[in-house]
Amino acid sequence: MSEQIPEPKPGTMLNRMRERLVPEGMPVDDRGRMRMVVDSLILHLHPTKVPVNTLRWTYTWGLGGLAAVLMMVLGITGVILLNNYTPAAPQAYLDILELRSNVWFGELVRNLHHWSANLLIVVAVLHLVRVFLTGSYRPPRELNWLIGVAMLVLVLAANFTGYLLPWDQLAYWAITVGTSIISYIPLIGEWISRLALGGPEVGANTLLNFYSMHISFIPLIIFGLMSYHFWRVRKDGGLTLPKSIDGGDEPKPERVTTIPNLVRKELIYALGWIAVLLVFAMLVPAPLEGIANPDVSPNPAKAPWYFLGLQELLLHFHPLVAGIILPGLAGLGIFLLPFFDINPDNVGVYFRSRRGRSLTALATGLALIATPIWVVLDEFVLDWTGWLPTWPTLISNGLIPLAVLLLPLILLDEWMTKSFKANTEERVIFIVTFIFIAFIVLTTIGIFFRGPGMSLYWPWAMPAAVH
Amino acid sequence: MSEITSPTPEKAVSRRDFLKVIWAVFGGLAVLEVSGAFVAYLQPRLAEGEFGSVITAGAVDDFPANSITHVSNGRFYIIRLPDGGFLAIYHRCTHLGCTVPWDSTARKFICPCHNSQFDQQGNVENPPAPRALDLFPVSIEDGQVKVDTGTIIQRQSFESSQVVYP
Numbered sequence: 001m002s003e004q005i006p007e008p009k010p011g012t013m014l015n016r017m018r019e020r021l022v023p024e025g026m027p028v029d030d031r032g033r034m035r036m037v038v039d040s041l042i043l044h045l046h047p048t049k050v051p052v053n054t055l056r057w058t059y060t061w062g063l064g065g066l067a068a069v070l071m072m073v074l075g076i077t078g079v080i081l082l083n084n085y086t087p088a089a090p091q092a093y094l095d096i097l098e099l100r101s102n103v104w105f106g107e108l109v110r111n112l113h114h115w116s117a118n119l120l121i122v123v124a125v126l127h128l129v130r131v132f133l134t135g136s137y138r139p140p141r142e143l144n145w146l147i148g149v150a151m152l153v154l155v156l157a158a159n160f161t162g163y164l165l166p167w168d169q170l171a172y173w174a175i176t177v178g179t180s181i182i183s184y185i186p187l188i189g190e191w192i193s194r195l196a197l198g199g200p201e202v203g204a205n206t207l208l209n210f211y212s213m214h215i216s217f218i219p220l221i222i223f224g225l226m227s228y229h230f231w232r233v234r235k236d237g238g239l240t241l242p243k244s245i246d247g248g249d250e251p252k253p254e255r256v257t258t259i260p261n262l263v264r265k266e267l268i269y270a271l272g273w274i275a276v277l278l279v280f281a282m283l284v285p286a287p288l289e290g291i292a293n294p295d296v297s298p299n300p301a302k303a304p305w306y307f308l309g310l311q312e313l314l315l316h317f318h319p320l321v322a323g324i325i326l327p328g329l330a331g332l333g334i335f336l337l338p339f340f341d342i343n344p345d346n347v348g349v350y351f352r353s354r355r356g357r358s359l360t361a362l363a364t365g366l367a368l369i370a371t372p373i374w375v376v377l378d379e380f381v382l383d384w385t386g387w388l389p390t391w392p393t394l395i396s397n398g399l400i401p402l403a404v405l406l407l408p409l410i411l412l413d414e415w416m417t418k419s420f421k422a423n424t425e426e427r428v429i430f431i432v433t434f435i436f437i438a439f440i441v442l443t444t445i446g447i448f449f450r451g452p453g454m455s456l457y458w459p460w461a462m463p464a465a466v467h
Numbered sequence: 468m469s470e471i472t473s474p475t476p477e478k479a480v481s482r483r484d485f486l487k488v489i490w491a492v493f494g495g496l497a498v499l500e501v502s503g504a505f506v507a508y509l510q511p512r513l514a515e516g517e518f519g520s521v522i523t524a525g526a527v528d529d530f531p532a533n534s535i536t537h538v539s540n541g542r543f544y545i546i547r548l549p550d551g552g553f554l555a556i557y558h559r560c561t562h563l564g565c566t567v568p569w570d571s572t573a574r575k576f577i578c579p580c581h582n583s584q585f586d587q588q589g590n591v592e593n594p595p596a597p598r599a600l601d602l603f604p605v606s607i608e609d610g611q612v613k614v615d616t617g618t619i620i621q622r623q624s625f626e627s628s629q630v631v632y633p
Contacts, residue, residue: 176563177565180564197511198509198511199511201518295558296566297565297568297578297579298579300580315595393594397594453579453582454581
């Protein structure tokens with residue numbers, strides 16, 4: 001479309017003003033006008049043409065786009081929810097009861113917000129996994145990987161701060177357990193936790209702090225980073241191109257126009273997911289328990305589900321190791337990944353290579369078997385504090401089991417290098433897969449296998465929780 | 468093109484560099500100031516008569532020897548030991564902050580969250596709790612037991628110096 005601005009025509013001042021407001025050469029029918037606005041908005045976000053093979057569902061699974069759709073759903077439902085909520089105890093809880101029983105569609109909006117938020121965590125993590133498995137974070141895309149990781153942390157923060165807002169028992173104790181982990185950071189932990197809570201424990205000040213974080217700071221920063229993330233995708237040359245695992249030079253893929261090829265797919269995908277969310281939100285209500293009671297911890301008291309892997313670690317290790325050192329090391333690893341796993345040749349190949357694919361399967365299998373065995377062993381057999389009663393618990397219940405756990409990992413890596421002749425990128429995918437699957441197993445155990453007193457139960461023999 | 472020579476002789480610090488440093492210093496100060504003000508703004512505020520202030524638990528004689536009484540609005544237990552001494556124990560588990568109920572049949576504090584167990588003086592009997600239950604300072608004035616809930620005393624284990632006698 002030509003962007004030439006017509007020369008001002010002689011005439012009255014009113015004519016010239018009209019001319020500036022309604023330039024010539026614009027579409028005159030409704031459909032044309034609409035198309036022009038929509039198309040220029042789309043081409044503002046997307047390139048005009050995209051390689052046809054990046055449109056395959058089975059390469060990206062549409063995960064980044066779905067995360068963006070969920071952010072939109074969360075923004076809209078969140079703004080609607082503001083009309084029926086007071087961030088004060090106990091009014092917050094009463095407002096939720098009112099929302100559920102007396103507000104038209106109140107329950108539906110709340111459910112949509114709740115389930116979208118939970119789905120967003122799953123989708124954001126899967127998006128990260130996809131980018132990792134295809135090596136799409138390698139140069140020049142390191143920065144966008146880091147922006148993405150930052151957004152994942154912010155999404156968790158948004159979820160966590162939102163978790164408190166209903167002010168029920170579930171919220172109160174999940175936030176109590178979650179924020180207590182922070183106080184184990186050496187030197188500054190107690191100070192940070194006190195500042196976040198607005199006092200020594202979760203109370204009215206906490207609710208107001210979390211509310212303001214949840215509705216202003218965090219969404220604003222996410223919105224800024226999201227815009228940058230999208231722009232960065234284009235600056236880095238678009239999506240990485242999918243390649244077959246057997247390598248070989250592939251012909252440069254055909255490029256097709258974004259409108260309608262990409263946009264049509266995005267629209268179908270977004271509408272499909274919104275339909276699924278709507279149906280799910282109609283059928284499954286978001287949980288709500290009794291009003292928050294600081295005197296009675298429910299049994300079991302669990303953190304939000306996405307932190308249960310962390311809480312499971314806390315059952316086995318000293319809090320400094322489980323809550324700070326291990327997550328810190330994992331975070332550092334995620335941060336450093338795109339700076340030492342840099343081979344540009346097989347970007348876009350799932351699992352790097354055939355050997356990489358076998359190693360990924362092996363790591364998954366090993367983690368699936370080893371993690372539950374370790375959990376059961378530590379629960380019933382290992383008793384470090386009992387064996388070393390005079391040692392400080394940080395050593396007996398923290399550093400010693402940590403060393404015992406890291407040793408097999410180092411041996412496994414050694415085995416990869418010696419027996420499988422694995423190169424750097426294959427060792428990376430093996431170790432990262434092992435740790436990731438182990439964390440997923442821990443989270444699953446935390447969600448489904450921990451009952452009253454945080455003892456292990458089979459999910460089908462789980463006693464009811466005591467509130 | 469001819470070489471442009473500086474009218475001033477070589478100096479250790481040029482004017483440009485000096486101004487850059489000044490800008491950086493004042494900019495940094497401004498950032499520190501604003502961050503400090505923000506943190507100060509967020510500092511917790513405490514209300515009188517609520518948790519965080521000095522709370523009167525009751526008269527000395529209300530607590531028989533070898534008894535445990537939960538004072539809900541103060542978030543603590545008044546422990547009267549068999550020898551008549553007082554302890555005020557914060558009811559918050561030192562592991563992850565759950566409220567620890569007293570199990571009168573087992574004669575222990577048993578945390579519902581991660582099964583930490585504490586004896587009557589608050590000593591850890593079963594991890595994962597890393598240290599004994601926290602204390603509040605107890606004072607006895609005019610036969611009334613008063614507990615300062617604004618001061619949380621952390622301790623590794625029970626010592627007889629922690630006990631307050633009427």
